[in-house]
Amino acid sequence: METDTLTIEPAEPMTRDDLKADRPTWCPGCGDFSVLAMYQKFLVDRQYPQEKIATLSGIGCSSRFPYFINTHSVHFIHGRIIPFATALSLTRPELFPFVIIGDGDAFSIGGNHLTHAARKNVNLNVIILNNQVYGLTKKQTSPTSPLGFRSKTDPWGSRMTPVNPARQIIGAGATFFARASAANPKHLIQMYERMSAHEGFSVLEVLSECVQFFKGSFDGASSGKGGDFVEIGPDHDVTDEGAAFALAEKPFPGVFGVFHEVRRTTLNEMEQENIRAVAPAELQRPTVDKLKDSFNRLT
Amino acid sequence: MSNPSSISNSVIRIAGNSQDGIQSVGTMLARMAGRIDMDVMTYMTIPSTISGGPSIFQVHMGTATVLTPGDLADVLVAFYQHSYENHIESLRDGGVLIYDDTHVDPDLDALRQRRITPVAVPMTALTVETVGGTGTQKGKNIFLLGLLTRVYRLDYDKVAALVKEQFRGKDESVVRNNLLALEAGYAYQIGDVGSFFTFDIKPESGETNVTMTGNQALAYGAIAGGIRFGAGYPITPWTEVMEILRRELPRYGGTFIQTEDELAAIAAAIGGAYGGTPSLTGSSGPGISLKTEALGFAVMSELPLVIIDVQRGGPSTGLPTNVEQSDLSIALNGSHGDAPRVVLAAANVEDCFYIMIEAAQIARRFSVPVIVLSDQALATRLEAFPYPNLDSLVEEPSLNLATRESHKPYPLDAPTHHAPPGTKVVDGRYPTITGLEHDEYGNPSGSAQMHTRMTHRRSDKLRRLAAELPPPEVYGAKDARTLLVGWGSTCGVIRSVVDQSITSGEPLAALHLRNLNPLPPSLAEIFAKYDNVLVVELNEGGVNGCGQLGRLLRAETCQPQIRGITKSDGGSFRVSEVLERVRGILESTRRPATL
Ligand code: SF4
Numbered sequence: 001m002e003t004d005t006l007t008i009e010p011a012e013p014m015t016r017d018d019l020k021a022d023r024p025t026w027c028p029g030c031g032d033f034s035v036l037a038m039y040q041k042f043l044v045d046r047q048y049p050q051e052k053i054a055t056l057s058g059i060g061c062s063s064r065f066p067y068f069i070n071t072h073s074v075h076f077i078h079g080r081i082i083p084f085a086t087a088l089s090l091t092r093p094e095l096f097p098f099v100i101i102g103d104g105d106a107f108s109i110g111g112n113h114l115t116h117a118a119r120k121n122v123n124l125n126v127i128i129l130n131n132q133v134y135g136l137t138k139k140q141t142s143p144t145s146p147l148g149f150r151s152k153t154d155p156w157g158s159r160m161t162p163v164n165p166a167r168q169i170i171g172a173g174a175t176f177f178a179r180a181s182a183a184n185p186k187h188l189i190q191m192y193e194r195m196s197a198h199e200g201f202s203v204l205e206v207l208s209e210c211v212q213f214f215k216g217s218f219d220g221a222s223s224g225k226g227g228d229f230v231e232i233g234p235d236h237d238v239t240d241e242g243a244a245f246a247l248a249e250k251p252f253p254g255v256f257g258v259f260h261e262v263r264r265t266t267l268n269e270m271e272q273e274n275i276r277a278v279a280p281a282e283l284q285r286p287t288v289d290k291l292k293d294s295f296n297r298l299t
Numbered sequence: 300m301s302n303p304s305s306i307s308n309s310v311i312r313i314a315g316n317s318q319d320g321i322q323s324v325g326t327m328l329a330r331m332a333g334r335i336d337m338d339v340m341t342y343m344t345i346p347s348t349i350s351g352g353p354s355i356f357q358v359h360m361g362t363a364t365v366l367t368p369g370d371l372a373d374v375l376v377a378f379y380q381h382s383y384e385n386h387i388e389s390l391r392d393g394g395v396l397i398y399d400d401t402h403v404d405p406d407l408d409a410l411r412q413r414r415i416t417p418v419a420v421p422m423t424a425l426t427v428e429t430v431g432g433t434g435t436q437k438g439k440n441i442f443l444l445g446l447l448t449r450v451y452r453l454d455y456d457k458v459a460a461l462v463k464e465q466f467r468g469k470d471e472s473v474v475r476n477n478l479l480a481l482e483a484g485y486a487y488q489i490g491d492v493g494s495f496f497t498f499d500i501k502p503e504s505g506e507t508n509v510t511m512t513g514n515q516a517l518a519y520g521a522i523a524g525g526i527r528f529g530a531g532y533p534i535t536p537w538t539e540v541m542e543i544l545r546r547e548l549p550r551y552g553g554t555f556i557q558t559e560d561e562l563a564a565i566a567a568a569i570g571g572a573y574g575g576t577p578s579l580t581g582s583s584g585p586g587i588s589l590k591t592e593a594l595g596f597a598v599m600s601e602l603p604l605v606i607i608d609v610q611r612g613g614p615s616t617g618l619p620t621n622v623e624q625s626d627l628s629i630a631l632n633g634s635h636g637d638a639p640r641v642v643l644a645a646a647n648v649e650d651c652f653y654i655m656i657e658a659a660q661i662a663r664r665f666s667v668p669v670i671v672l673s674d675q676a677l678a679t680r681l682e683a684f685p686y687p688n689l690d691s692l693v694e695e696p697s698l699n700l701a702t703r704e705s706h707k708p709y710p711l712d713a714p715t716h717h718a719p720p721g722t723k724v725v726d727g728r729y730p731t732i733t734g735l736e737h738d739e740y741g742n743p744s745g746s747a748q749m750h751t752r753m754t755h756r757r758s759d760k761l762r763r764l765a766a767e768l769p770p771p772e773v774y775g776a777k778d779a780r781t782l783l784v785g786w787g788s789t790c791g792v793i794r795s796v797v798d799q800s801i802t803s804g805e806p807l808a809a810l811h812l813r814n815l816n817p818l819p820p821s822l823a824e825i826f827a828k829y830d831n832v833l834v835v836e837l838n839e840g841g842v843n844g845c846g847q848l849g850r851l852l853r854a855e856t857c858q859p860q861i862r863g864i865t866k867s868d869g870g871s872f873r874v875s876e877v878l879e880r881v882r883g884i885l886e887s888t889r890r891p892a893t894l
Binding site: 018022049050051052053054066067070071072073074075076077079080081082083084085086087088090091092094095097112113116271274275277278282283286287288290291292294295298299 | 330333334507508509510511515519522523525527528530547549550551552554556558559560562563564566567568569570571573574575576578592593596600686687689690693694695718719720721722723724727728729730731732733734735742743
């Protein structure tokens with residue numbers, strides 16, 4: 001397969017203006033603005049070729065990202081962007097795909113895909129914008145809503161134990177998990193860097209406040225609002241899964257930084273291995289000759 | 300028994316347990332037929348339990364055209380008493396019963412009355428004697444193959460070569476034992492029966508045949524059509540297609556992945572297509588139901604995608620190992636909203652190969668999802684067909700990432716040609732691919748005018764494709780007043796019915812539909828020429844007696860003479876069964892005139 005016909009000319013460096021698309025339609029003050037701004041800054045810092053970046057989302061407020069960033073983008077259906085992105089990662093390894101979804105996509109309707117992609121260690125970056133509420137549909141309980149959260153579907157307060165993202169994702173076998181907050185952009189961009197540097201299934205949970213339906217939810221993690229943003233210290237061993245689980249058990253608002261990072265064979269490497277196991281000369285032969293081999297065995 | 304000096308066709312039904320290697324002996328017989336330029340079609344039942352159980356394999360082979368796996372058998376082979384009891388009715392009067400007399404005690408009087416020739420063969424005992432005491436059951440099937448080689452006067456050396464190929468790579472003693480069993484079967488004295496069957500000699504055409512199942516043909520057709528990525532989830536009877544693609548695609552630089560569920564499978568296939576790689580997914584009924592939301596996305600975002608549905612009995616878990624054509628409605632309409640997609644249905648095993656190439660081409664040309672319908676009968680049926688001209692058929696896929704000055708993914712005045720990620724867009728406006736209604740750039744648009752124009756734009760693909768389709772051919776008698784219409788795997792059956800009707804005084808014609816969405820042109824005009832249009836299909840006739848296609852054709856063509864011949868018993872139509880139903884309908888419609 002022919003793979004690349006890009007013109008090779010010294011390109012102008014990509015700027016944040018290049019990456020701007022429609023003006024975001026989020027509510028003023030929504031945490032997602034900061035996540036978008038830092039995403040743009042991070043892409044500019046990295047200077048990925050603009051045409052090779054793919055921004056991939058599901059459904060929800062945070063999943064409107066594709067319209068607000070000028071890259072090849074996909075606004076897919078609810079819950080299924082991880083398998084979509086898995087295919088893109090496997091078939092087009094030269095691209096830089098970023099999955100950006102909310103807690104509904106990640107932990108509710110698409111929960112099965114998240115855990116399996118983690119287990120298979122797909123080489124993929126997944127940014128989960130956790131606002132602990134369904135915002136787009138105007139305040140229903142989300143799988144990460146805390147106990148007692150009053151929503152339109154739980155007017156008496158949620159009684160269900162919320163998902164613990166760190167525990168669930170690390171438990172599923174993700175080889176990278178980090179936690180950040182939209183309210184701390186400097187730290188957030190460091191986490192983007194760490195996530196993108198990791199080879200394998202990388203999940204970054206970003207607390208992103210829904211000012212419309214869950215105002216003040218993350219004040220506890222914001223020093224400007226009387227809370228405390230506690231970063232994981234340098235003595236934490238990111239390869240120690242037990243230590244990562246211990247961090248995951250910290251009471252709300254928990255700690256921020258890289259919980260877990262290990263290197264394990266990726267699904268991409270495994271699939272490439274299947275192709276590499278075919279002799280190079282065989283791979284080069286035209287399709288028609290190889291098909292004839294198969295058909296000759298069926299005469 | 301009439302003792303014809305030569306015959307053109309013969310139907311052999313082998314009944315035993317699945318552990319007896321019935322499938323492999325049937326397969327070798329079919330492959331042998333293909334090699335000597337005979338037509339062949341097989342039919343098998345899959346035992347309903349994993350550990351095996353009663354199973355049959357039927358081979359219809361001959362020098363004349365073979366269109367169905369055969370109604371009644373000319374030769375029945377019964378390994379056990381239950382095989383004999385359950386299948387003796389499937390043997391025609393005057394046929395031959397070969398039975399293992401260690402296990403079967405037939406009612407000889409009843410056989411005599413039906414002029415059936417019984418041939419007792421101590422198959423188990425002789426195989427044990429030949430091969431040795433240890434492999435009791437094993438080799439019995441090869442003994443039978445030798446016996447049938449004698450009965451049908453097939454070329455022994457060619458059959459022996461097949462047996463050697465079958466056990467290629469196995470221990471030498473295995474090959475030797477099987478050849479001994481073959482020889483013993485061939486040497487067995489079968490008496491008069493040895494002169495019953497001699498096939499007409501067909502002049503050597505010099506053509507080579509390939510013999511494969513529908514599932515194999517779908518998989519190789521996908522590769523020939525340029526498909527290089529796929530994703531699926533195991534479900535009977537689709538699974539074999541994905542197993543073949545999983546194994547084969549890496550040889551072509553491609554990948555097929557087994558996903559965590561059906562939803563992920565279609566999402567991944569759409570992701571592959573978005574990346575510019577020709578992609579497919581597939582399943583059987585329950586999985587297709589799960590895929591329909593994402594199918595709507597492929598329609599909305601105008602991504603090329605091939606979806607295979609190997610139909611089985613439904614609804615719900617239904618009859619996993621039986622045939623039914625009851626997924627036509629979901630193939631045509633499954634998914635919310637106006638979601639136009641192309642639907643094709645394979646007529647036979649050979650067509651399974653060609654239809655996949657066509658499906659991949661249509662998907663690519665029109666940027667649209669294409670559903671290919673096969674069914675359980677085609678999936679497991681072996682057919683021999685002429686070796687395809689691969690040189691002229693095979694598509695070598697290429698990824699076009701040529702830089703574009705500007706790019707609108709959904710131009711209102713031109714068809715979609717996506718720019719996959721990796722494509723540089725000079726004016727700096729990169730496309731968004733979305734399931735929301737959108738404008739030409741893929742930006743969300745709730746405007747009434749835009750939704751109207753975009754909806755029309757998507758369905759216009761079907762109009763453009765329909766305009767390319769030739770009017771369907773009518774097969775059979777020119778003066779026929781009754782037209783049989785079929786789709787998918789009933790193709791051979793309705794043609795056989797027409798062939799048989801010629802001698803019956805009520806000549807019939809047949810029309811087979813391969814393109815189900817869009818339908819080919821001129822159907823109303825064609826139907827208008829007939830007093831009766833009978834739509835033959837394997838699904839439920841519902842309130843007015845018309846099945847899923849019958850109802851569609853009534854709605855599309857407004858022809859009141861359309862009636863249904865439907866059934867849902869988990870099996871394929873037999874020729875005799877359809878003939879009887881046709882006669883019944885014709886009689887009932889004539890009655891008022893004779894009053
Ligand atoms: S509803 Fe909440 S999450 Fe959605 S845009 Fe408004 S503030 Fe943000």
